[in-house]
Amino acid sequence: MTDFKILHDEISQYLTHEQVNMVEMAYLFAKEAHGSQTRYTGEPYITHPIAVAEILAEMRMDAPTITAAILHDVVEDTPVAQAEIAEKFGAEVADLVDGVTKLTQIHFENYAQAQAENFRKMVMAMASDIRVILVKLSDRLHNMRTLAGLPPDKRRRISLETLEIFAPIANRLGMHAFRVELEDLGFATLYPFRFKIIKEAVAKARGNRQEIIEIIHEQIHAALKKNNIPSATLSGRGKHLYSIYNKMHEKHLSFSEIMDVYGFRITVDKVDTCYRVLGVLHNLYKPIVQRFKDYIAIPKANGYQSLHTTLFGPYGVPIEVQIRTEEMHKTAENGIAAHWLYKTEKKVFSDAQSRAREWLKGILELDKSSKNSLEFIENVKIDLFPDEVYVFTPKGQIIELPAGATPVDFAYAIHSDIGNTCVAARLDKRLSPLSTSMISGQQVEIITAPGARPNAAWLNFVVTGKARSKIKHFLKKQQREESIELGKRLIEKALQAYGMQWQDISDTLLQNIILHSRLESVSHLFEEVGIGNRPALLVAKQIIKFHSGIQKKELLDDGHSPLIIKGTEGLAITYARCCRPIPGDPIAGIFKVGQGIEVHMLHCPNSERYHDQADKYVPLSWEDNIEGDFSVELKVDLTNQRGSLASLTLAISEAESNIENIRAQESDHHHFHVDVTISVRNRSHLARILGKIRKRREVIRVLRRKPHGAS
Secondary structure (H helix, E strand, C coil): CHHHHHHHHHHCCCCCHHHHHHHHHHHHHHHHHHCCCECCCCCECCHHHHHHHHHHHHCCCCHHHHHHHHHCCHHHHCCCCHHHHHHHHCHHHHHHHHHHHCCCCCCCCCCHHHHHHHHHHHHHHHHHCCHHHHHHHHHHHHHHHCHHHCCHHHHHHHHHHHHHHHHHHHHHCCCHHHHHHHHHHHHHHHCHHHHHHHHHHHHHHHHHCHHHHHHHHHHHHHHHHHCCCCCCEEEECCCCHHHHHHHHHHHCCCHHHHHCCEEEEEEECCHHHHHHHHHHHHHHCEECHHHCEECCCCCCCCCCCCEEEEEECHHHCEEEEEEEEHHHHHHHHHHHHCCCCECCCCECCCHHHHHHHHHHHHHHHHHHHCCCHHHHHHHHHHHCCCCEEEEECCCCCEEEEECCCCHHHHHHHHCHHHHHHEEEEEECCEEECCCCCCCCCCEEEEEECCCCCCCHHHHHCCCCHHHHHHHHHHHHHHHHHHHHHHHHHHHHHHHHCCCCCHHHCCHHHHHHHHHHHCCCCHHHHHHHHHCCCCCHHHHHHHHHHHCCCCCCCCCCCCCCCCEEECCCCHHHEEECCCCCCCCCCCEEEEEECCCEEEEEECCCHHHHCCCCCCCCEEEEEECCCCCCCEEEEEEEEEECCCCHHHHHHHHHHHCCCCEEEEEEEECCCCEEEEEEEEEECCHHHHHHHHHHHHCCCCEEEEEECCCCCCC
């Protein structure tokens, strides 16, 4: 019982006698179950679950959580079954143990799929009962403290997953103390030499700074006393080593630049006093206006609250001060584990716990819209970003988003339908591009249009997992619908080569083909053809083979009657960049597996090489009166004089065309060459543009760029 004594003394301070007895029963049960098992360090295995329980007891977690912590490895590592846990300790404890048991090791790099699947299990367990992640984080913290006994490769793998997954989750749940220790332990294992150098440099710098720290401390203390704020507690606030390393690495700062900032924390009795202290400090030292943040009025997403201000201290040194109440400090250190209230009859949640549940609700939504576990883990990692911006709706509601978020992220945060139909945005009542990075305090208004839909280009600038997954989901659905329509047209065209019409085919025959092809439906068949996974000609031959009562006919036109391109096929049809075909050009298509048809000019080398491959090549023609804008690349030679480039762009503008890209290059002192990509409607429009350009006296020659050679 010696190994249980510390835990017993700790829980006896706040649990009832009956609850302490239940925890003791769990200890005896786990000790017997683990028997002679030992850890890599050589210690009896039971020391690990006891240590995990002690970490949770220090945070004053409830009896079921402490009990589950002691039993968390019993089902996974011993013959004990889940049902036996439920019978002896109740369903609540059993469910917690089950949740933790499912959280198997996450493998990185060589096991990306396994990593993603296991991460999904972990999030699902968190969503069902948030105490599961508290047990898991405590388990991980003790494992990190005792890594020494493990082989080097296993130490590195565990440290990497700690820095990439568990430390960010601890931060997202507001558990600062956990996050700091997990990060520093992971840093020390992954980069031992860097850790050692920074640790020694920090110790030396703090020794050199001691005199000025004492001066600042005395001045602040005297000012607080003078203004009758005796309850304030002033302490130094040092940066942890991994934070210093990250800032040096990511922001390209020197060690001295980071250590030049002096950090202090002031804790007081109530919120009103926080603002009084802020006034005292701003009278004592000159504040840097743009470096003030009020996280009391607008808490961070993880429930963190404090006033942050940066001041010019004595000798001009920058001072960063955090001002908070004792309650805020407890929440800042322990996050969702602070002031834990969880009763059997009724659940009462703190603000941090409620925010965590909202986050988990959003994570579950991400899971539904992610096509697989790899996409899911990518979206969740995006949402684990620590920094936030706070913006307002027109009605004054505060919306929290990651740093760098755009109006599109804001729109999807409000509602998926608003995101899908947004066309413009007003930031502080001024029209702004949808790609604008928002800053805290802005009022955001989203303008929508009924027929609008997401743009694939949005994926280049959105930062929230929700926006990214919703856009991908919509585009995938859109591509599927377009691929189904294109696939049907391709099969109909291929059947015409055999003298058949689609309406001649019976439902029974279609079902036989679907069954034989191991597909889900007729729509699935069309989709497979539309995205190029199945050649339409082979599907047509398969239909003929299954068709009863009709004799196979010879090809009427060798299957080369052209497919009509409407220009509205969207994602199912793409236009080749090597030759950039436009309406009026003779064209042909190449099947790209998983992408649909790529349209080329008829004599483009990249299409001609497929001419004899019926499963990949398809003749195409443009529909009459096709509408839309198409890209064309021009090569222009100009005289090297002032205003030449402006004259060229004016000619293009006068011909009602837009410039998509332009690149100028001097060929000699008298001439220079311009490659310009413009938008045109058809060949006639292109001819008018070329005519306008040729009339300019600065233009020596203008040509449409020929197709690239075969690639």
